[in-house]
Amino acid sequence: MAEIRIGIQRPVGADGLLLHEDDHVAQLVLAVENLEQALAGAGLSIAAVAAIDVHTTDRGLFDDAAEVLTQHLAEQGVRPAIVVREVSWLGQAGMTVAVGATAHAAETESHKEEQKMTSELTDAPRRSDSSDAEALRGLCDGRVHLPGDPGYDQARTPWAVQVDQRPAAVAVPHSAQEVAEVVRAAAAAGLRIAPQSSGHGASPFARADLSRVVLVRLHEFTGVSIDPELRLARVLGGTLWQTVVEAAAGHGLAALHGSSPDVAVAGYTLGGGLSWYGRQHGLAAHHLRAVELVLADGRLVRADAEHEADLFWAVKGGGGSFGIVTALEFDLLPIPDAYAGMLLWPAERAAEVVHRWSDWTRSVPDAVSTALRLMSFPPLPELPPFLSGRKLVVIDGAVLASDEQASELLAPLRALNPEMDTFARLPAAGLTRIHMDPEGPTPSVSNSVLLDDLPAAAIETLLAVAGPESGSSVLAAEIRHLGGAVGRPADAALERLQGEYLAFFLAIAATPEMAMQGQADADRGVAGLAPWASGARYLNFDDNVVKTSAGYTPDAWRRLQTVREAVDPDRRLLANHAV
Numbered sequence: 188m189a190e191i192r193i194g195i196q197r198p199v200g201a202d203g204l205l206l207h208e209d210d211h212v213a214q215l216v217l218a219v220e221n222l223e224q225a226l227a228g229a230g231l232s233i234a235a236v237a238a239i240d241v242h243t244t245d246r247g248l249f250d251d252a253a254e255v256l257t258q259h260l261a262e263q264g265v266r267p268a269i270v271v272r273e274v275s276w277l278g279q280a281g282m283t284v285a286v287g288a289t290a291h292a293a294e295t296e297s298h299k300e301e302q303k304m305t306s307e308l309t310d311a312p313r314r315s316d317s318s319d320a321e322a323l324r325g326l327c328d329g330r331v332h333l334p335g336d337p338g339y340d341q342a343r344t345p346w347a348v349q350v351d352q353r354p355a356a357v358a359v360p361h362s363a364q365e366v367a368e369v370v371r372a373a374a375a376a377g378l379r380i381a382p383q384s385s386g387h388g389a390s391p392f393a394r395a396d397l398s399r400v401v402l403v404r405l406h407e408f409t410g411v412s413i414d415p416e417l418r419l420a421r422v423l424g425g426t427l428w429q430t431v432v433e434a435a436a437g438h439g440l441a442a443l444h445g446s447s448p449d450v451a452v453a454g455y456t457l458g459g460g461l462s463w464y465g466r467q468h469g470l471a472a473h474h475l476r477a478v479e480l481v482l483a484d485g486r487l488v489r490a491d492a493e494h495e496a497d498l499f500w501a502v503k504g505g506g507g508s509f510g511i512v513t514a515l516e517f518d519l520l521p522i523p524d525a526y527a528g529m530l531l532w533p534a535e536r537a538a539e540v541v542h543r544w545s546d547w548t549r550s551v552p553d554a555v556s557t558a559l560r561l562m563s564f565p566p567l568p569e570l571p572p573f574l575s576g577r578k579l580v581v582i583d584g585a586v587l588a589s590d591e592q593a594s595e596l597l598a599p600l601r602a603l604n605p606e607m608d609t610f611a612r613l614p615a616a617g618l619t620r621i622h623m624d625p626e627g628p629t630p631s632v633s634n635s636v637l638l639d640d641l642p643a644a645a646i647e648t649l650l651a652v653a654g655p656e657s658g659s660s661v662l663a664a665e666i667r668h669l670g671g672a673v674g675r676p677a678d679a680a681l682e683r684l685q686g687e688y689l690a691f692f693l694a695i696a697a698t699p700e701m702a703m704q705g706q707a708d709a710d711r712g713v714a715g716l717a718p719w720a721s722g723a724r725y726l727n728f729d730d731n732v733v734k735t736s737a738g739y740t741p742d743a744w745r746r747l748q749t750v751r752e753a754v755d756p757d758r759r760l761l762a763n764h765a766v
C-alpha cells in the first residue's frame with residue numbers, strides 16, 4: 188500500500204489569499220476543505236487518510252476549534268491520528284491553522300465508489316494490479332518503459348526535475364498513430380493517460396499518485412512546417428518553441444512564443460501563452476487555427492472554427508484535459524525583428540526603478556511588452572560575472588516599433604542610467620533568450636498572482652517581501668506587464684488575462700530544504716500582494732495544485748466541464764490543471 192503525503196493546505200481562496208482572518212473555526216474548516224480537494228487531486232478521499240498534520244500558530248485556538256475537525260472525520264467514519272505542531276508563521280498575517288495529511292493509496296471498495304464521483308485520478312474499471320501496464324509493452328516500437336526498465340527513469344524525468352513522477356508506464360510515441368495505440372491500450376488496461384511535452388508544467392504532479400497513469404511524453408514526436416503565404420505554422424506533438432521560432436524567422440515571420448526557448452508549444456498554447464508580442468497581438472491560444480488531438484477513446488480528430496467547434500474553443504486556453512494534441516496550426520506574425528533587450532541596475536536602485544517602471548507601464552502603447560524582475564543570483568562560476576553573486580533589478584521585453592520610436596518610448600527608463608542596456612534591434616529568433624530563462628532540467632518552486640494594479644503601496648510591499656533587504660530566498664520576483672490585447676476578450680476558454688500585471692515568485696529548489704524555504708518565500712510574496720490581486724489566476728504560471736476553476740470565468744468553466752464530459756466522460760486524461 189503506497190503512502191502519499193499531501194502537503195500543508197492553507198485556509199485560502201482560489202486566489203491563494205487568506206479567508207476568514209478573524210474566525211479560527213472557519214479557517215480550520217476551509218483548510219480541511221482544501222485538503223480534501225488536494226486529496227481528490229491525488230485520487231484519494233479523506234477516508235484514505237492515516238494521519239493529519241495540523242500546523243497552528245496558536246495551540247489554544249486550535250484546541251478550541253478541534254472538535255469541528257474530529258466531528259467531520261467521525262462523520263466520514265475515519266479516525267486518523269492528528270499530530271499538532273505549533274509554528275511561528277504560516278505564510279500570511281492572521282493565518283492560524285493549516286493542515287496536511289498522510290494517506291494510503293490503496294482504497295477499500297467503498298472508497299473507490301466515492302472516488303469515482305470526486306477524483307480526477309479515478310479511472311475506469313480496475314481490473315488487476317500495476318502489471319496492467321504490461322499490456323502496453325511493445326507499443327511505440329518498444330519505447331514504452333515500465334518501472335524497473337532501464338529507460339524508465341530517463342523517460343519519466345520532466346524539465347521540472349524536482350518532480351519525481353512515477354507513472355505505471357511512460358510511452359514515447361513518434362506519431363499520432365502511436366499516440367492512438369497507447370491511448371486505446373491504456374483504456375483497455377483501465378489506466379489513465381497524462382500527456383506531457385517538455386515537463387515545464389509538471390510541478391502539480393509532485394504529490395500525485397501516478398501508479399495507475401500512463402505518462403505520454405511527446406518530446407520525441409516533433410516537427411515544424413511553415414506556410415509563408417498563409418503565415419501559418421504547423422507543429423507536431425511535443426515540439427519546443429525555439430525550433431518553431433527559427434523556422435518562422437527564415438521567412439521573416441515571428442511566433443507568439445514565451446520567454447523560454449525550451450518550453451513546448453503544446454502545453455504553453457493550451458494554457459494561454461503570454462508572449463513578448465502579447466500586449467499587441469494577444470494570447471497564443473487566440474491565434475490557433477486548428478488542433479489535432481487523440482481523444483480518450485483513441486479517435487484522432489481535427490478541431491477548428493468549423494469542425495468540433497466546442498472542442499476547439501476548449502483547447503484555446505482550457506489546458507490538456509481534452510485530448511492528446513498531436514499537431515497545432517497557428518498564425519505567424521509578419522515581424523522579422525523587434526527592438527528588444529534588457530536594462531539592468533544594481534539592486535540598491537530597485538525602489539526608484541520599480542516606481543519608474545510602474546508609472547511608465549501606465550502610459551506605454553500596446554506595442555510595448557515588458558517585465559521587471561528583482562533578482563538574486565548565488566555566486567556560481569557558470570554564471571557570467573554581471574550576474575554571479577549579485578542582486579539586481581532587470582527590465583526586459585520588446586518594443587514593436589521603429590528604432591526611433593522605441594528609443595523615445597524607452598527614454599524614461601534609460602534616464603535612470605542602467606548599468607547595462609542591451610535594447611537594440613534584434614532578429615525575431617533572438618527574442619527567446621532575452622529573459623535568460625534556464626534551459627534544460629531545472630528544479631524550482633514558485634507562486635503567482637494576477638494584480639489589478641501596481642500602485643506605490645504594492646511596490647513598497649514587493650520590495651519588503653522580495654527586495655534586496657527582504658531576506659527572501661527567491662531567485663526572481665517578476666512582474667509582467669499585461670493589459671493591451673491579452674486583456675481584451677476573445678472567443679476562447681481563456682478569454683483574457685484578468686489583471687494589469689502578473690507577479691511571479693520563483694526559487695531554485697536544488698534540495699528539499701531549499702524547496703521548502705523557496706515555497707514559503709514565494710507564498711510570502713503572493714500573500715503580500717494580496718490587496719491588489721484581481722482574484723483570477725493564470726494557470727500557466729501556477730506550479731502548485733490550485734482550483735482550476737479560478738483560471739476561468741464561471742461561464743467558461745461550466746462550458747469547459749460540458750466539453751470534457753462530451754469528449755472524456757470517464758476522466759481518462761490527466762492534466763496538470765484538470766478540468
Ligand SMILES: Cc1cc2nc3c(=O)[nH]c(=O)nc-3n(C[C@H](O)[C@H](O)[C@H](O)COP(=O)(O)OP(=O)(O)OC[C@H]3O[C@@H](n4cnc5c(N)ncnc54)[C@H](O)[C@@H]3O)c2cc1C
Nearest residue numbers: 383384385386387388445446451454455461507512762763
Ligand atoms: C522557465 C519557464 C518559462 C516560462 N515562460 C512562459 C511565458 O513566457 N509565457 C507563458 O505563458 N508561460 C510560460 N511558462 C509556463 C509554461 O507555459 C507552462 O509551464 C506550460 O504548461 C508548459 O508547457 P509544456 O508543454 O512545455 O509543459 P508540460 O509540463 O509538458 O505540459 C504541461 C501540461 O500541458 C498539457 N500538455 C502538454 N503537452 C500536451 C499535448 N501534446 N497534448 C495535450 N496536453 C498537453 C498537459 O496537461 C500537461 O500537464 C514558463 C514556464 C517555465 C518553467
